Amino acid sequence: MYNQQANGHMAMFLPRRKSTVLALGLCIAFSLWYFDYLQPAIEPRLPSYDTQSQTLPGPGVAAPKTTAQAPGETELSPPPQSAEDKPSQPAAKSAEHYPVKTFIPIPTGSLPSIPRIQYAFGIETQNEKAEREKRLTAVKESFVHSWNSYKKYAWKEDELEPVRGGHATTFGGWGATLVDALDTVWLMGLKDEFEHAIKAVEEIDFSTARIEQLNVFETTIRYLGGFLGAYDISGGKYPILLKKAKEVGDLLYGAFDTPNRLPVTRWEWQEAQKGAKQEAQEGALVAEVGSLTLEFTRLAQLTEDPKFFDAIQRISDVLEREQNQTTLPGLWPVIMDAKLAKFTDVGFTLGGMADSTYEYLPKQHMLLGGLTQQYKRMYETTLGPAQKHILFRPMTPDNADILFPGSVRVNENAGSIVPDYKAQHLGCYTGGMIGVGAKIFNRPDDLKTARRLVDGCIWAYNHTQNGIMPEISAMVPCKDEECKWDEGRWLKFAAIRHNKVESATEGMSDEAKGRWVAEHQRLPPGFAAISDRRYILRPEAIESVFIFYRMTGEKKYQDAAWRMYQAIENCTRTDIANAAIDDVTAEKPTKDERMESFWLAETLKYFYAIFADSEVLSLDDYVLNTEAHPFKRPKATT
Helix, strand or coil, X not given: CCEEEEECCEEEEECCCCEXXXXXXXHHHHHHHHCCXXXXXXXXXXXXXXXXXXXXXXXXXXXXXXXXXXXXXXXXXXXXXXXXXXXXXXCCCCCCCCCXXXXXXXXXXXXXXXXXXXXXXXXXXXXXXXXXXXXHXXXXXXXXXHHHHHHHHHCCCCXXXXXXXXXXXXXXXXXXXXXXCHHHHHHCCXXXXXXXXXXXXXXXXXXXXXXXXXXXXXXXXXXXXXXXXXXXXXXXXXXXXXXHHHHHHHHHHHHHCCCCCCXXXXXXXXXXXXXXXXXXXXXXXXXXXXXXXXXXXXXXXXXXXXXXXXXXXXXXXXXXHHHHHCCXXXXXXXXXXXXXXXXCCCEEECCCCCHHHHHHHHHHHHHCCCCCCHHHHHHHHHXXXXXXXXXXXXXXXXXXCCCEECEEEEECCCCEEEEECEXXXXXXXXXXXXXXXXXXXXXXXXXXXXXXXXXXXXXXHHCCCCCCCCCEEEECECCCCCCCCCHHHHHHHHHHHCCCCCHHHCCCCHHHHXXXXXXXXXXXXXXXXXXXXXXXXXXXXXXXXXXXXXXXXXXXXXXXXXXXXXXXXXXXXXXXXXXXXXXXXXXXXXXXXXXXXXXXXXXXXXXXXXXXXXXXXXXXXXXXXXXXXXXXXXXXXX
């Protein structure tokens, strides 16, 4: 999911949690910030071309060649402004400028058998059950604490402000938290609350919005995904949920009315509905383009409207066609030219701004019942270069055998790949993704990689002052297979990463300077730098811990989840709800006025599910989108 949060002098936008009102133009600036330790800075090459001449490829068919013009500069647009009181007025919907003549059909046929994901849990003891249910009750109380305050202070608004009890408009003013939390309300057995929320849902009018520019990705994963997940988890008993999902889908489908049918990710929806022609952006985040598959596919399955699957399948065909043509073949860069449908940028990561594009590959395979091998091919193609260039083992005081996903920059002039050993909280989803892929694609050797990634994020939680992993930190990579702890090497890395001139360290050796930096920057041993100290109620770590527990049945992952939950509650709880904090290393972190909707939609859902009965939110019954909304999996009949 993406998230917009204030950090220093700019609003940061990170995909997957997934809360964004930042303008698209800033994603290039953010990319420069993200690779701030890699020189020279990334310079995306974004050529323009005559989109009128492009024809649409069918599935598996390469697009015809186009004649590229001279590279042009990408125009940077200002961030969308929220209107506090008055929503934008609806416009009469115009006919499409670039209609699809023949829709790509959704795959059909006899469903093949997909290997089981979940562990075959046995009968627990009375003591085990009592402990589990005690923890389950605590998580549910946390949810109710925040949910009740949302109802009291911010009902039908996008977000609750958890310190003073106000509300904020961040995603159209349609009630993002209301819709995002629906399936969690049902999952926790709060039926009266669910019925109350359904009545509020009926009043949402998607023909107006409080913002002029919609983030198509965020609207898709939170609203469309929220309605579909609530519809599926409640057994299809509430037709209004599918009706509202169709309304959102029909609205967002307008963003695909471009010459090459790739979506406008930051969409001036009113102008489009008035008849303005539009093109996909030259500088788009790959996660925003590549992470719409699950939601549009599930909508197509439930409504039997082929246009929704066609819309995302064209994106998938472009991704597959270009996958081995990028500057790091097998992976897609953070920024793509959606107007040209090319991937010429040089920055790569599995973390923020790219994450859910990769996450959705095995999940789309499951949602389609294994009827196409396309998503398996793309997933397996990513693993080789990801394991070789992105994943790294950090040097730690306890010599832990763990991994983190970092990032790299391709230096084409030098013919080299420059790594950056940063650990993102956003990247913690990778352990769960690779674990699921190992199961459904019969890749047992990948389970060790998945375990090391999950254990890496648990390690990061365990080794900070407050027991919470920071947003972004830099680690020290192992220099050999043995990877023994070397305090002097850690301190030298800390000194190098700290690029501010300090009068107190003049004349010091690198090791002495590193010791000073570690003390004054409150760096736990093993952390070379912490460039973003916040915790914004993110779910990615508990997401993978939950998945790996359900895959292995190992109770140590439940225990790790409980430690994580207690640490988060201790640092983020307010009298009203739970709040993002500014510094996980501070003795008393400052609470920010943000409680993104994913706190109720994802984080607490995963904490609840790991302590619930193993058949609650079974990974063999549901595919979870990047906002943890459960979509019913098709099953082969025997």
